[in-house]
Amino acid sequence: MFLLLLLFVLIAVITAVGLAGYGSRTLADRRARHTGTPGALRGLAALAGAGACALYAWGLLGVCGAVMVAEDGGTDSAPPQSCRTTGWWERHQRGIEITGHTVTYVPLGFVCETSDGGSYDTGDVPGYVNPAVLALALTAAGCAIGAGYVSELRARAQVRGGGAG
Numbered sequence: 001m002f003l004l005l006l007l008f009v010l011i012a013v014i015t016a017v018g019l020a021g022y023g024s025r026t027l028a029d030r031r032a033r034h035t036g037t038p039g040a041l042r043g044l045a046a047l048a049g050a051g052a053c054a055l056y057a058w059g060l061l062g063v064c065g066a067v068m069v070a071e072d073g074g075t076d077s078a079p080p081q082s083c084r085t086t087g088w089w090e091r092h093q094r095g096i097e098i099t100g101h102t103v104t105y106v107p108l109g110f111v112c113e114t115s116d117g118g119s120y121d122t123g124d125v126p127g128y129v130n131p132a133v134l135a136l137a138l139t140a141a142g143c144a145i146g147a148g149y150v151s152e153l154r155a156r157a158q159v160r161g162g163g164a165g
Helices: 002-033 036-070 088-093 129-164
Strands: 098-105 108-114 119-121
Touching: 002 036, 036 098, 036 108, 036 129, 108 129
Parallel strands: none
Antiparallel strands: 098 108, 108 119
């Protein structure tokens, strides 16, 4: 599980770097190529997507740390140390034990499962990561859709103008 998470971190970082490069180049070249609004929207979409990928990778690093500690084994490994959040000892004294853990990818988090059928997030992913990733991803999607819409409107106007004259 840990190595798979590290692979996801690597993929997210490479994607973020690629999108940042594409977005920066698109914004820098938009004046030379006279792309105007669609070029700017495409560049902004790529930069917002790069930010979303980078933040997701940051959150995945927190999950990697929690998984690494939880799967460590050895002395004092039950319950997993990642699941020993505030109040876990009180739950243990009431007979509610920690039975396992899972990783959730959307929203990103490390979740501990209890014997009473409940679960709780440990907070290993900073609280700002999931809302910021959602906001940046929606911004990227909105900018990309807007760029396509503006390009379509320009193409239709060009066809109307060329056919009438």
